[in-house]
Amino acid sequence: MTAGTDDLLALTAAGLAERIRAGDLSTREVWDAYRERAADDDLNAFLWVAGEAPETGDGPLGGVPFAAKDLFCVRGVPSQAGSRILEGYRPPYTSAAVERIAAAGAPLLGKTNQDEFAMGSSNENSAYGPVLNPWDRTRVPGGSSGGSAAAVAAGLVPWAIGTDTGGSIRQPAALTGIVGLKPTYGAVSRYGMIAFASSLDQAGPLTRDVTDAALLFGAMTGRDERDATSLAHPEEIRLPSARDLKGIRLGVPDDVESAEGIEPGVLAAFRATLARAQELGAEVDTCPLPHARHGIAAYYVIAPAEASSNLARYDGVRYGLRVDGEEGLTAMYEKTRRAGFGEEVRRRIMLGTYALSAGYYDAYYGRAQRVRTKIAQDFHSAFERFDFVVTPTSPGVAFPLGAKTDDPLSMYLNDFFTVPMPLAGIPAISIPSGLSEGLPTGFQIAGPAFSENRILDAAFALEQAIGFDGSGVRA
Amino acid sequence: MIDRAEVLHVARLARLELSGDEVDRMAGELSAVLDHIEKISELDLEGVEPTSHVVEVADALRPDEPRPSLSQEEALASAPAVADGGFEVPSPGA
Amino acid sequence: MSFEPVIGLEIHVQLRTRTKMFCGCELSFGDPPNTHTCPVCLGLPGSLPVANARAVHFALMIGLALECELAPRSIFHRKNYFYPDLPKGYQISQYDEPLCRGGHLGDVRIHRVHMEEDAAKLIHVGESGRIHGADTSVVDFNRGGTPLVEIVSEPDIRSGEQAREWLILLRETMRQLGVSDVNMEEGSLRCDANVSVRPAGTETLGTKTELKNMNSFRFVERGIKAEIARQTALVEAGDEVVQETLHFDPQSGSITSLRSKEEAHDYRYFPEPDLVPVKVTEEMVQAARAELPELPADRAARYESELSLSADSARALAFRPALGAYFELVLAQADGTPAQTVANWVAGDLATRLGDADPADSKVAPDALARLVAMVGEKAVTAGAARQVLDRLVAEGGDPAAIVEAEGLGAMGGGDELADIVRAAIEANPDAAEKIRGGRGQAIGPIIGHVMRETRGAADAGEVTRLVREQLGA
Numbered sequence A: 001m002t003a004g005t006d007d008l009l010a011l012t013a014a015g016l017a018e019r020i021r022a023g024d025l026s027t028r029e030v031w032d033a034y035r036e037r038a039a040d041d042d043l044n045a046f047l048w049v050a051g052e053a054p055e056t057g058d059g060p061l062g063g064v065p066f067a068a069k070d071l072f073c074v075r076g077v078p079s080q081a082g083s084r085i086l087e088g089y090r091p092p093y094t095s096a097a098v099e100r101i102a103a104a105g106a107p108l109l110g111k112t113n114q115d116e117f118a119m120g121s122s123n124e125n126s127a128y129g130p131v132l133n134p135w136d137r138t139r140v141p142g143g144s145s146g147g148s149a150a151a152v153a154a155g156l157v158p159w160a161i162g163t164d165t166g167g168s169i170r171q172p173a174a175l176t177g178i179v180g181l182k183p184t185y186g187a188v189s190r191y192g193m194i195a196f197a198s199s200l201d202q203a204g205p206l207t208r209d210v211t212d213a214a215l216l217f218g219a220m221t222g223r224d225e226r227d228a229t230s231l232a233h234p235e236e237i238r239l240p241s242a243r244d245l246k247g248i249r250l251g252v253p254d255d256v257e258s259a260e261g262i263e264p265g266v267l268a269a270f271r272a273t274l275a276r277a278q279e280l281g282a283e284v285d286t287c288p289l290p291h292a293r294h295g296i297a298a299y300y301v302i303a304p305a306e307a308s309s310n311l312a313r314y315d316g317v318r319y320g321l322r323v324d325g326e327e328g329l330t331a332m333y334e335k336t337r338r339a340g341f342g343e344e345v346r347r348r349i350m351l352g353t354y355a356l357s358a359g360y361y362d363a364y365y366g367r368a369q370r371v372r373t374k375i376a377q378d379f380h381s382a383f384e385r386f387d388f389v390v391t392p393t394s395p396g397v398a399f400p401l402g403a404k405t406d407d408p409l410s411m412y413l414n415d416f417f418t419v420p421m422p423l424a425g426i427p428a429i430s431i432p433s434g435l436s437e438g439l440p441t442g443f444q445i446a447g448p449a450f451s452e453n454r455i456l457d458a459a460f461a462l463e464q465a466i467g468f469d470g471s472g473v474r475a
Numbered sequence B: 001m002i003d004r005a006e007v008l009h010v011a012r013l014a015r016l017e018l019s020g021d022e023v024d025r026m027a028g029e030l031s032a033v034l035d036h037i038e039k040i041s042e043l044d045l046e047g048v049e050p051t052s053h054v055v056e057v058a059d060a061l062r063p064d065e066p067r068p069s070l071s072q073e074e075a076l077a078s079a080p081a082v083a084d085g086g087f088e089v090p091s092p093g094a
Numbered sequence C: 001m002s003f004e005p006v007i008g009l010e011i012h013v014q015l016r017t018r019t020k021m022f023c024g025c026e027l028s029f030g031d032p033p034n035t036h037t038c039p040v041c042l043g044l045p046g047s048l049p050v051a052n053a054r055a056v057h058f059a060l061m062i063g064l065a066l067e068c069e070l071a072p073r074s075i076f077h078r079k080n081y082f083y084p085d086l087p088k089g090y091q092i093s094q095y096d097e098p099l100c101r102g103g104h105l106g107d108v109r110i111h112r113v114h115m116e117e118d119a120a121k122l123i124h125v126g127e128s129g130r131i132h133g134a135d136t137s138v139v140d141f142n143r144g145g146t147p148l149v150e151i152v153s154e155p156d157i158r159s160g161e162q163a164r165e166w167l168i169l170l171r172e173t174m175r176q177l178g179v180s181d182v183n184m185e186e187g188s189l190r191c192d193a194n195v196s197v198r199p200a201g202t203e204t205l206g207t208k209t210e211l212k213n214m215n216s217f218r219f220v221e222r223g224i225k226a227e228i229a230r231q232t233a234l235v236e237a238g239d240e241v242v243q244e245t246l247h248f249d250p251q252s253g254s255i256t257s258l259r260s261k262e263e264a265h266d267y268r269y270f271p272e273p274d275l276v277p278v279k280v281t282e283e284m285v286q287a288a289r290a291e292l293p294e295l296p297a298d299r300a301a302r303y304e305s306e307l308s309l310s311a312d313s314a315r316a317l318a319f320r321p322a323l324g325a326y327f328e329l330v331l332a333q334a335d336g337t338p339a340q341t342v343a344n345w346v347a348g349d350l351a352t353r354l355g356d357a358d359p360a361d362s363k364v365a366p367d368a369l370a371r372l373v374a375m376v377g378e379k380a381v382t383a384g385a386a387r388q389v390l391d392r393l394v395a396e397g398g399d400p401a402a403i404v405e406a407e408g409l410g411a412m413g414g415g416d417e418l419a420d421i422v423r424a425a426i427e428a429n430p431d432a433a434e435k436i437r438g439g440r441g442q443a444i445g446p447i448i449g450h451v452m453r454e455t456r457g458a459a460d461a462g463e464v465t466r467l468v469r470e471q472l473g474a
């Protein structure tokens, strides 16, 4: 460890990029320092760490290494989505998100651990073992992008990317005290991103601060002809600079206080941040989102239904695990998928298959899609009166490993505040909003489609005012 | 809410082998989640259009221009079993 | 009690785009296995489909040609089932919002037309090679993802033969549109038939069975006929027709139940979230319409209005485009001969001799037939004799005038040579002659027959009748 490592470690990704551009730091120094820390990972955050620094362009992210959630396909690199059924699988192609970031100059340092096929909110569903929360190694880092969150929080990598379907970027960011952004649906190409729920999945940055989030998101977003649902962002992504929240109207859903399982400490941190926002000039008022409370019910029909179809390709025929049933094809299918999928994935495949099966489609999938329309309409009318809708990101702080694994429903309720946004396809960020019982809490800011620049600006102003310091866990 | 027979039927549709006690546990767990989901059946959703697509951009259609394919070797690189340049599987009829 | 067959057809047409339906791999036939694949058509983790614009263009042309109602917004659905030839575990198809609804072709209505992707090819490694006999199979994904249009007819067809004729019209229409090679051997056109029977005159539909993958129109006809017979026998014996998927074996003519991959499946259709709706704009419709050739229905209308052909002749020629094209070539050479006459020769005499074959490939050159028809018109040869010349033309081609000369088939003049033959015929048939004298004109048959035999069909029947009356003073 060279003398300079400590201050190198203290720099954010944007800081590193600046020093490299200015010639004060070499990309080799930065790579070696972080490669060593990633290799010594004792949080089980990484599933694969790069050997040599890959060649990358010299774009705006010049030389600042990044980590990618396991489910991002990278040519020749293990891309297993945290599952046994894809153990050791190395794709013949690279995902659009990783491609764009590498082209912007950031070398890929490693692949991070995750809940299997992004199903979970504690990272305990990974076939490769749970990830530990650097704030308290007896607790979960959140999920499903638990590895990326823990690695950034513990300073094992300057920044990382994850995916968010029902909260899988924002919730782990909240539980590990870092920033996580789920962009507008379609803002980042899903090509090469191993699918969980196609109409909800979005890739996004997990970073130490809002500026890094803006920088990394700016490199990821863009229309991609290989993803029919991807859209060109109407605005150039700018680095945030707002100093206050004058004229900004924040809407607080009327059921935040009564949300099932919300912890007093989380509520206190949330109220403190609202007060901070008002000091910065924001107006705060309650806003009705009558159908948001049904988001969990709609989500746990739509996501499992799409997942049951998206995971049908894992059949032991063309790649991945195969368990040969001597009694022919059907046995081979059933044994392979039985051995290859973890319990939570099997549960959701069953739930999704049931919701789509004959006679139940209208009662479940059809209805859930209508609830989704109502939730989108609720947000639309909320944004006529408010600039953003704000909530705590998670009802509770990081919970102990094993605390919720036997009660799927309570695990699902972790996503209460984060599920409505992907259902409406709108962007939302989570920023650290202080500690509760010594553990980080997250403050969520959601805005209309393609309002990322305004969300980042507001989050930046709040971040400066809150002054959260997560360096303690990066020692 | 969802009984053993239905669990077995759904498991066959999903090509998932379930052992005896797993069927019971799955029936219990799925029923709990389905009870929670039932809440949306109380909502009045008359005349509400389902959202089948969050993005309704005009068609993102691809021009009919060839792109390079994988070599046979690349295509078969991760295959669990290969024969005659193809992916070998137990026969469907068997 | 007589039974009425009720038949509907489901046809899959492979489109002749350059690339597959949802990826940029090139279409191929017969190349080494798995050399035209990519992450998308192999169903690799993380791959996404993007619909082929030209396939949508071809599908719109088909919809316009069949006079369907084009959906301003149609979406793709997933059809979920497990089978080794289906890499994603679902086929991307269309379900309750297809691209086209309604329309018709000839007098059979169209129920719907939609776009989907083809499955891969499963090759059985094992003794009998039949789907049941082998222990392992090998999958080649080259064909997987090829664009298909599925055309579903209303159950308006009433016989195996009508089914075959309609399929010929459909194939010709697709070929004329230039959207498919329509080659049944290569599988670029596949047909399944839904067959049921019901007591004649009733309206409700009986239980239907599905006859799958018959790979020639003739087998479709024979398969349907065999299934109609099977069902009729069942119903007459008071038994129930069971809804099932069946296979017709052309060699043995037998029908067996096909425990097919899609048996008793719950396809759990839901909208394909990876694809956005297909919004059909005015420009897309104009672009498709601009590429439409003259269609059978329009051609029939033109034949009636411009060439004043009878409705039947116009349809016969328009609905077999190859026949229509040949007719127009003959007509161009047969100036002076009325179009209807040329039509009778082409759609009647020639068509019966050539069957389904394309006249353009026959030995009968258009100008040869034109001259033959002209000779009949000029009474240089009788119609009967001309048919014998036509047989020779079909067999060996050549020049009609030369054949008439060589075979002495020239029409008899009115002259005394014919009169002598008529006199002899009368003497050989005294009682017939007596009846004619007694005013019963129809008794002339035997005498005409005698003259025709003597002149080997070269005499003109009208002329002979006149001479007989003259000689008998009737």
Ligand SMILES: [Mg+2]
Binding pocket: C012, C116, C150
């Ligand atoms: Mg079909």
Ligand SMILES: [Zn+2]
Binding pocket: C020, C023, C024, C025, C036, C037, C038, C039, C040, C041, C042, C145
């Ligand atoms: Zn392909």
